[in-house]
Amino acid sequence: MKVLIVGSGNTLYFLCRNFTAKGYQVILINRDREECVQLARQLSAMVVCGDGSDATILKEAGAMGADVVLAVTPNDQDNLVICQLAVLQFAVPRVLALANDPDNAEVFEKLGVSAFSTTHIVGSLIEQRVSLEQIINLLPVGEGRVNVTEIILGHDSPVAGKRLKDINLPENALVAVVIRNDQPIVPRGGNELLIGDRIVLITLPENHGLVLKTFTGERK
DSSP, X not given: OEEEEEEOHHHHHHHHHHHHHTTOEEEEEESOXXXXXXXXXXXXXXXXXXXXXXXXXXXXXXXXXXXXXXXEOSOHHHHHHHHHHHHHTTOOSEEEEEOSSTHHHHHHHHTTOOEEOHHXXXXXXXXXXXXXXXXXXXXXXXXXXXXXXXXXXXXXXXXXXXXXXXXXOOXXXXXXXXXXXXXXXXXXXXXXXXXXXXXXXXXXXXXXXXXXXXXXXXXX
16 A cells, blocks of 8 residues: 655654554655655655645655545645645545644535544543543544544443443444453353453444443543
8 A cells, every 4th residue: 555644743753654564655745854854764665855735746756646645734724735636636545634623624524535633532532531541542434434442441440240231332332342361252232341351342423432431431
């Protein structure tokens, strides 16, 4: 898979490192020349110095053959333009834009650009007063319309010791897998949840916080 990422700072570095570790071909676009030199030394990726919202720079970086374009700059307008150019001029099949201002995420979606906001994710958890230390993985899929979350049941979990069928789950929520002693279990209603179980939950963004609260309880 060929991934083109436009951005700067630690976000760009860690995204690239993650993708290259999976064997993806990664191309980075960054405006800062000194940062580009550092990235080229630290990462096994092609680094292009330039403005990613410039169609010429995108073309030079190989946007035409990219499978995915990620725009994660600090400027939401740039992120939108980058993704629109990628789709309209270079026929990139999948684009994703960071909405630094969470209010812009919905605007991006209306304009045909898939967007995500870390503020929305973290804010939802805080609003529901979920025990953040119990959440070990959060993955938005389906262009952000579905969340797959892995949590660990602690001693204060309100569902520890209960059978799955006795737990009042919100609508559109599913316990997909229980991992106990490193062994996966596809749960049924009669399965009892135990302290230390790792639970893989499938939720929608609108009920995500409520589902987490059901399994972890409120922070005291």
